[in-house]
Amino acid sequence: MKKKSLIYFIVTCSLLVVIALGIGYWYIQNFAQKTIHLSTPEQTFVLKRGTSVASLAKQMEQEELIADASLLPYLMKINPELQGIKAGTYSLATDMTVEQFLQLLVGGKEVQLTVQFVEGKTAKDWLKILQEAPNISSTLMDLTLDEIAQKLNIDGSLEGWLYPDTYNYTNGTSDLAILERAHQKMKTTLQAIWDNRDDDLPYETPYEMLIMASIIEKETGVDAERAKVASVFINRLRYKMLLQTDPTVIYGMGERYTGKLLSKDLRDATNPYNTYIIKRFPPTPIAMPSLASLEAAAHPDKTNYIYFVADAQGGHVFTTNYKAHQKAVSEYWRLIREKQQ
Template identity: 70%
Template sequence: MIMMKKKYLITFIVICILAIGTAAISAYWYLQNFAQRTIELNEPEQLFVLKRGTSIANLVKQVEQESLMTDAYLIPYLMKIHPELQGIKSGTYQLSATMTVEQFLQLLVSGKEVQFAIKFVEGKQAKEWLATLKNMPDIELTLTDKSLGEVAKQLSIEGAIEGWLYPDTYHYTPGTTDVAILNRAYQKMKIALQTIWDERDEGLPYQTPYQLLIMASIIEKETGVDDERSKVSSVFVNRLKYKMKLQTDPTVIYGMGEQYKGRLTRKDLQDKENPYNTYVIYGLPPTPIAMPSLASLQAAAHPATTNYLYFVADGQGGHTFTTNYADHDKAVKAYWRLMSSQNN
């Protein structure tokens, strides 16, 4: 009788162990299946913002509120069998519709926030770059009401900000300040300018790296054709060496600011009150007139070896370069004849 009871007890214990084991295995595989489920998004891609200090319990609530998955209550249990999924980090994350629950948690643990890109275009002015910043997503704007002079001070730039920001594409995470992005552009320009200054040709008519920066900005505004930049540079370098006025329209236009209405007049070219009027002043204007590209910086430092003193648009996207005024006058007349024939 006693033996019979022991047998039943042992059988019962075995059955309980098997039942518990089966339940545990079933729970394990259920969690594994849950981990491989695809999250539920309304769009192919969606942002998920996890605030600093969010607990696992609050993560579950947020996931439920945003309807990212069913059975979100299983997340803590999944983390118990996969401890590597527990160390979630705050941030803004890019979710995709093909992402599994496990990949979602792995992303939160990685801390790899979504990155946005902002492109600063060469030849643009500082005010245009600031306008671009205002229209980008998830940038903390701190410069909205600041003048260009105040922005320069924020970046520790002595003098005008114009020309001091390097044209490039910059990546940033949500919450990055506008100052931080501009500072990266400033630091990159400082390094590029110093490197190019150190490697410049001998005998150039620049006393400082800043003067080279000014020249590069003028080249940038005069041509977008890469193989012309060094020729344009040679014209201005030759003019400076001969103590001729630069006589370049973009500087006049820059100095006019909002007064420029799309066309320069004789009065504009004779305006002695415009400090950027290179038809009146000798030498370089007081500051750069735009953000120069690396190609224009290189052209300013390494002008072509020519005797050119003039250039004018050829009507086909490039320019005609000449060494004397008589030939320049012919090139100007040829340009206007071409323009006239195209308008008829």
Template identity: 55%
Template sequence: MKKSIIRCLLCFGLLLIVAAVAGYFYLQNYASQKIQLQQDDQLITIERGTSVQRLSQQLEAEQLITNSQLLPLLLRFDPSLRAIKAGTYRLSANMTLRDLLVLLCSGKEAQFTIQFIEGTRAKDWLLTLQAAPYIHHQLTDLSLEQVAEKLGIDGHIEGWFYPDTYHYTAGTTDVAILKRAYQRMDSHLQIAWNGRATGLPYKSAYEMLIMASIIEKETGVDSERGLVSSVFYNRLGIGMKLQTDPTVYYGRSESIQGPLTRDDLREKTPYNTYVIYGLPPTPIAMPGEASLQAAAHPTPSKYLYFVADGYGGHVFTTNLDSHNRAVQEYLRVIRNR
């Protein structure tokens, strides 16, 4: 009798072992199934506090897996896959269910990028931010003054953001991105200011930032930036007006479109360098590193004038007669086109 009971217990134990092994391999096979992507660059967002049951329902609702009923059992069997972190994740081709769970536990959220171009203005940056995906907007419909207050910037925000490509995760605020850009510009400006050439006419690093923004708007040719800087340096040195068109454009009413007119050049605004002496009160755009360095290190020259050559560059001259001839040559090139 006892032997029969023992044999039954052994058989029952063996059946349990076989069932456990079969269940183990079945779950492993389940975890190894490929998830079904519905598009190439597919994302999944896991909300904070998502339960195992809610995760199961979400994966099936988003058609990533076809059978969610085994997922709680898999997670109970392998607790290392339960530590899921909230966030937005990028899925990849050939990813298995286990790969997906490992990703959700890693916290390695999808990275997004936003690019800001040299020479653009604060209003352009705000529009770029508004159009970017997965950003939490806190600056919508705010004036530039209100944006400055939100960022903790004392004064005008123009010129204070460093142009570059910035990476962010879903839910990052527009405030956080602009603060990073501000901190980088402040750092680069201080480095350029501390390493500047001697004898420059700037009273502060901010004045050098203003100059850098003007250089940025005057030329996109790296080899010319130092020469453009030298023209403005030489003009400031002899008390000559800067007479640079980009400052006039900046100070002109946004309702006015088209090229500058004689009236524009005569209108007295704080930014009209055909009327005022010295620098305008603020930067007129976001300068890049090359323009910061050009403002800090003007190329030694005696140039006082420059004009477009019609081919993407400029002609630099030392006197008005030569400048006028360069202007006429530019107009001839344009007419021939």
């Protein structure tokens, strides 16, 4: 009798354990399929390096993704594929379940943030954009432009050496890392274009072509005009003429420029960027040139133009002699006066 009772007891306990395990498993699987709560449609979740499972459960509760995350450790234990979560910043989706949330952390696919560097802007402009970009680790704020150039192994000015583009990054990426990518892309692009440039261009180095591209960038925003603008400057160099381009003077004036260029500014011999006085090129680029301007500098149109002036319509009038140029200038000011009336 005692033996039968013992067997009955063992069987009963075993059944109770199986039932308990089954109920526990059901609760865990039910927990896995619960939908996390998002407070905003584009909510992100930041998982710090070294976060334990218990800390993750607590963080989920604190951020109100789920009311009770106490079953999280058990869910991860019975599902080994949900272990191995990776630190990072993740974009959460609407109707995402707890299981899908963990799969996201295990996959390590972080949300991609972007910063856009616009052509025609200066290094100073770009650094301000970096400072205002979200979730970037700032390491350059207290450095000068020359010191930043040294960190990028640039021998000279930072200006012109960064490629205009939209750059993706993840949370915590350093500002230097982004600039390194922009610099490497400009170096590679410049060299490729230099290697395929037209013959007999009056450049001594790829850097001079980079300077030319920056001038073209500042002179026109019309793609169809870039190669024509380049031809003017190429012709002037060939004829041993001064470049005489206003944007270089303005760049050299820095904060002294108030929006209007005066005759005395064009006579200022102390401005190293004053191409109304200096021969050939200014000492550095004056902006970050686009691919279109680099290509124009390497493949200028073949023209006889040596002058151009704005046409008050968004483009320019190109001329081959000073008399025609003066006529185009007079017409420009006539149109400006008409618009102001």
